[in-house]
Structures are given as C-alpha cells and as structure tokens.
Amino acid sequence: MLIYLPWQEGCGNGLHQKIKFFRLMDDFGMTTSEAYTSLELPPDNRDYRPAIAILFRFNLLRIQLITNNPAKLDAVTRGGIDIIRRIPSIxxxxxxxxxxxxxxxxxxxxxxxxxxxxxxxxxxxxxxxx
Structure with a gap:
C-alpha cells in the first residue's frame, strides 16, 4: 500500500511553501534548513498520525517503509507500527x-x-x- 497525503508536501507546510522553499534554494543557494528558517517555518511540520490511522484501518501493523527520514521511522514506530524493513529511497x-x-x-x-x-x-x- 502506498499512502500519499498531499497536505504533507513541503514537510507539512504546504505545496505553496514548498515552491517558495525551492526558489530560495535555487536563487540564493540556501540549504533546506536555511530556506525554511528564512520563511519562518518549522523545518518539518508533518503529522504522521493520519498515515498511521490508515495502516491500522487496514490492519497493516507490520510494514516495509520506503524512507530515508529517521524522524518518520521514529514517528511511525511510536504510533504502534512495526517496521520490519526500511527501504531506502534512492x-x-x-x-x-x-x-x-x-x-x-x-x-x-x-x-x-x-x-x-x-x-x-x-x-x-x-x-x-x-
């Protein structure tokens, strides 16, 4: 199952902010953190509870997760999901x-x-x- 939550774009700050963020990176050579800081936004504002609720709804309590993000691994695990394998996104x-x-x-x-x-x-x- 692939879960896509469109409101999570831009690290939970929205697609509009994501576009601004990439513009700052492109135009001024900012890093991820610098761009979000300059926009006065948290660097990661995502809420993984909706995805966790979907997994519970479908009784998917042991999963393989495609991610490089350790915060996502931690949040999903704390939400009661057993990650049996992390698949790198490369x-x-x-x-x-x-x-x-x-x-x-x-x-x-x-x-x-x-x-x-x-x-x-x-x-x-x-x-x-x-």
Whole structure:
C-alpha cells in the first residue's frame, strides 16, 4: 500500500511553501534548513498520525517503509507500527542542485543515505559525503 497525503508536501507546510522553499534554494543557494528558517517555518511540520490511522484501518501493523527520514521511522514506530524493513529511497542523479538538496538532508536532518547509496546518487559528480 502506498499512502500519499498531499497536505504533507513541503514537510507539512504546504505545496505553496514548498515552491517558495525551492526558489530560495535555487536563487540564493540556501540549504533546506536555511530556506525554511528564512520563511519562518518549522523545518518539518508533518503529522504522521493520519498515515498511521490508515495502516491500522487496514490492519497493516507490520510494514516495509520506503524512507530515508529517521524522524518518520521514529514517528511511525511510536504510533504502534512495526517496521520490519526500511527501504531506502534512492535514485541516480548527476544534477548538482538535487545532490546539494540531498546532502543537506543528510547533514541537517540525519537522513539515512549510507555511503554506498550516496555513491550511487553521486556517480559522476564532484560532491562527496564525509
């Protein structure tokens, strides 16, 4: 089951704010955290309770979760769901803007992109993760 909650876009701040956020990143080279701070928004305002309620409704109490976000793993687990496997969300890219965005997720929010996964992301770019 794939659960998509459209109001959770922009880390729970809305799609309109997400567009502003990416504009700040593109135009001023801000990181994820810097962009949200400049908009006076919390860096992650998501509420996972609706997704957890859906899982309970369908009696899906043991799941595989596609995420790199440790806060999401924690919230879902605290909500009573047993995560039996985390599936990393990884795609190959050489786009320097996307790589900078992903690197800021790792550095500022502890996203779980391990060295091997990160190498797949970076392939032929000059960005490296220490």
């Amino acid at each position: 795609m190959q890219t050489t786009d320097p803007y996307l790589l900078k965005y992903l690197d800021s997720k790792i550095q500022q929010f502890g996203h779980l992109i391990n060295g091997q996964d990160y190498e797949k992301l970076c392939r032929s770019t000059s960005i490296s993760h220490s």
